[in-house]
Amino acid sequence: MSHANTPDRQRRAIHGWLLLSPALIMLSAFALYPSVATLWTSLWSRGTRRRPSEFVGLDGYRQLLDDPTFWKVVSNNLIYAGITIPASMVIALTMALWANSKMPARSFLRTAYFTPTVLPMIAAGNLWLFFYTPSFGILNKIGALFGAEAVNWLGQPDTALWAICMVTIWKEAGFFMIFYLAALQTIPPDLREAAEIEGASRWTYTRRIVLPLLMPTTLFILVNAMINSVKLIDHLFILTKGGPSDSSKLILYYIWENAFAYFDRPAAAAMTVLVLIALGALAAFQFLVLDRRTHYR
Amino acid sequence: MSQAFLNLENVTRQWEGQGGVAGISLSLNEGAFLSILGPSGCGKSTLLRLIAGLEQPQDGRIHMRGRDVTDLPASKRDLSMVFQSYALFPHLSVAENILFGLKVRRVSRPDRERRLHEAVALTGLSGLETRKPSELSGGQRQRVALARAVVADRPLCLMDEPLSNLDAKLRNSVRRDIRALQRRLGLTVVYVTHDQGEAMSLSDRVVLMRKGRIEQFGTPAELYARPASTFAAEFIGEPPMALIRGDALGTSSDLTVGARPEHIELAPANKADLTARVLDAEFLGSETLLSLEHPGAKGLALILPGDTPYAPGDTVGLCIPAQHRLLFDTQSGKIEKEPQQNPATRIRQNTAPRDGQTAPTATEPTFDLQRTDP
Ligand SMILES: Nc1ncnc2c1ncn2[C@@H]1O[C@H](COP(=O)(O)OP(=O)(O)OP(=O)(O)O)[C@@H](O)[C@H]1O
Numbered sequence: 148m149s150h151a152n153t154p155d156r157q158r159r160a161i162h163g164w165l166l167l168s169p170a171l172i173m174l175s176a177f178a179l180y181p182s183v184a185t186l187w188t189s190l191w192s193r194g195t196r197r198r199p200s201e202f203v204g205l206d207g208y209r210q211l212l213d214d215p216t217f218w219k220v221v222s223n224n225l226i227y228a229g230i231t232i233p234a235s236m237v238i239a240l241t242m243a244l245w246a247n248s249k250m251p252a253r254s255f256l257r258t259a260y261f262t263p264t265v266l267p268m269i270a271a272g273n274l275w276l277f278f279y280t281p282s283f284g285i286l287n288k289i290g291a292l293f294g295a296e297a298v299n300w301l302g303q304p305d306t307a308l309w310a311i312c313m314v315t316i317w318k319e320a321g322f323f324m325i326f327y328l329a330a331l332q333t334i335p336p337d338l339r340e341a342a343e344i345e346g347a348s349r350w351t352y353t354r355r356i357v358l359p360l361l362m363p364t365t366l367f368i369l370v371n372a373m374i375n376s377v378k379l380i381d382h383l384f385i386l387t388k389g390g391p392s393d394s395s396k397l398i399l400y401y402i403w404e405n406a407f408a409y410f411d412r413p414a415a416a417a418m419t420v421l422v423l424i425a426l427g428a429l430a431a432f433q434f435l436v437l438d439r440r441t442h443y444r
Numbered sequence: 445m446s447q448a449f450l451n452l453e454n455v456t457r458q459w460e461g462q463g464g465v466a467g468i469s470l471s472l473n474e475g476a477f478l479s480i481l482g483p484s485g486c487g488k489s490t491l492l493r494l495i496a497g498l499e500q501p502q503d504g505r506i507h508m509r510g511r512d513v514t515d516l517p518a519s520k521r522d523l524s525m526v527f528q529s530y531a532l533f534p535h536l537s538v539a540e541n542i543l544f545g546l547k548v549r550r551v552s553r554p555d556r557e558r559r560l561h562e563a564v565a566l567t568g569l570s571g572l573e574t575r576k577p578s579e580l581s582g583g584q585r586q587r588v589a590l591a592r593a594v595v596a597d598r599p600l601c602l603m604d605e606p607l608s609n610l611d612a613k614l615r616n617s618v619r620r621d622i623r624a625l626q627r628r629l630g631l632t633v634v635y636v637t638h639d640q641g642e643a644m645s646l647s648d649r650v651v652l653m654r655k656g657r658i659e660q661f662g663t664p665a666e667l668y669a670r671p672a673s674t675f676a677a678e679f680i681g682e683p684p685m686a687l688i689r690g691d692a693l694g695t696s697s698d699l700t701v702g703a704r705p706e707h708i709e710l711a712p713a714n715k716a717d718l719t720a721r722v723l724d725a726e727f728l729g730s731e732t733l734l735s736l737e738h739p740g741a742k743g744l745a746l747i748l749p750g751d752t753p754y755a756p757g758d759t760v761g762l763c764i765p766a767q768h769r770l771l772f773d774t775q776s777g778k779i780e781k782e783p784q785q786n787p788a789t790r791i792r793q794n795t796a797p798r799d800g801q802t803a804p805t806a807t808e809p810t811f812d813l814q815r816t817d818p
């Protein structure tokens with residue numbers, strides 16, 4: 148029996164592996180291998196010409212935890228996430244609810260909202276550089292009309308991070324709005340009419356019907372916003388380069404600096420591993436806990 | 445009863461001068477069951493949505509209990525509605541769906557529980573309270589929509605083709621439930637349907653609509669016995685009224701003669717008003733429905749008791765008693781006068797296909813108002 152089956156089973160196994168191989172190769176080459184390599188690198192010391200790198204285990208991590216700049220960058224990033232995620236989501240939802248209602252220039256409005264998304268982040272950074280520039284930037288010109296002092300938004304530690312947040316929110320809100328808008332349009336209009344007949348106000352309808360039905364979208368956007376709050380740093384290169392005095396430096400920028408400016412690859416690798424762990428934990432929380440409370444149609 | 449419960453005056457709502465409804469006037473007493481009947485696209489839903497306040501009239505006024513509600517939003521009109529699409533909230537359970545309105549209106553918890561219990565028992569949904577709409581069958585969803593309207597305890601209930609998605613058996617049972625409920629709670633119901641049998645068997649009053657206008661407004665018996673036009677004659681009754689060109693029966697061709705199939709009798713060839721060829725014989729159990737063909741007639745049919753010896757292709761002689769003839773104007777389609785008593789129209793005999801065959805006279809079939817789909 149088994150003799151007769153063997154070639155057949157083999158053929159099926161080969162078939163299976165062939166089908167798997169494209170995804171397997173891509174994932175291994177671009178996700179699995181880099182992750183493992185990063186982890187491995189982070190366990191070695193920084194090699195110089197005189198002292199070759201040696202295995203130091205978790206020493207690199209200990210050094211990182213003693214580095215005040217690391218903690219500054221972490222707290223910057225938490226503030227950055229804590230502001231940009233809720234702000235861009237709330238603005239996106241508000242714009243979507245508005246753009247979904249009956250009004251004259253609706254399609255123009257949607258296009259206008261979406262424009263920032265189409266713009267590359269570098270271009271957006273340059274645009275905002277022009278807004279923020281002291282004295283002749285648009286913000287200060289408008290301020291001057293009302294007699295306000297000129298402010299160097301990007302040049303002082305108190306405002307730099309906020310200025311960076313602004314750009315991110317501006318960039319992301321339009322993108323998220325498109326998802327909300329798409330989800331809103333799948334809600335049949337008769338639900339609204341049914342709620343209206345039951346005597347529900349517009350606000351009650353939004354809170355009790357629309358928001359719960361948007362939960363899957365919100366979850367999706369939340370995941371994206373969280374990823375972006377770590378990933379979206381292109382504008383730092385144009386606007387502040389993390390300064391002044393690290394006040395607007397974010398983790399990924401610091402990792403980049405360590406790896407390609409200071410050539411401290413183990414430190415960069417250790418930070419990367421920490422970021423991966425944090426993001427993994429977040430994703431697990433979202434899909435295990437929030438997912439269960441979400442209604443999918 | 446001096447004041448009508450619901451009163452529409454010349455209400456119009458159209459889109460770019462097309463579709464919708466125009467010049468609708470009707471009034472309805474409290475506790476009545478009104479059906480809005482008509483073919484697809486004739487404006488039934490538009491009319492219902494106007495009453496509900498989901499659509500604003502461009503012209504005309506709507507009064508409820510003597511109060512002008514034309515400019516009142518739907519939430520202030522004190523009515524409930526069963527949507528054709530059910531419009532259940534997909535993320536809420538059956539109980540939450542039913543109680544949505546009561547929660548919005550801050551009805552106390554014990555009161556809510558009691559009313560939920562009643563509505564669930566009434567619609568036979570016990571045991572399904574915690575399910576989501578997606579976990580219910582079409583008929584169960586329908587009943588949730590119904591329960592949601594019932595629990596609201598509003599004096600006026602609007603229903604838009606609430607049974608259109610149910611199978612014939614379920615449709616019959618839910619139909620009976622709706623009628624019993626309406627009687628028991630003393631609700632005023634406006635019920636949209638395109639099924640004439642449903643409208644005839646349920647309602648106190650029927651509005652027959654055509655192309656956005658009222659074709660006829662009356663009791664089911666009136667619509668059946670005296671259709672206002674050839675359109676109404678052909679729309680109501682199963683099988684519908686036969687329409688015969690006047691000259692085929694010896695009157696003027698300006699007239700069209702209408703006759704219900706149960707009033708058409710078999711006659712020997714020499715006494716027949718016209719002879720027709722049998723197209724099809726449908727055996728229905730207690731009776732047989734003969735579909736007949738005649739060049740000057742439309743929808744000619746005959747109902748005979750029991751089984752019949754006729755086969756497709758046979759010819760039969762027909763006699764249409766004068767008192768059962770309705771005369772319509774061929775041009776306008778409007779009814780001419782009451783069933784006329786002049787036997788002179790029976791003088792001439794008109795033979796359509798040759799070979800008039802003698803046939804036994806049929807016994808008079810009973811006048812069956814509630815005849816629905818066979
Ligand atoms: N929002 C709208 N915009 C434009 N035309 C409309 C609109 N709503 C309805 N109409 C038109 O009005 C007419 C009546 O529509 P309505 O929905 O009232 O028909 P109905 O009698 O309910 O048909 P059905 O039995 O198929 O549901 C149709 O010709 C339709 O095209």
Ligand SMILES: [Mg+2]
Nearest residue numbers: 488489490528
């Ligand atoms: Mg309709």
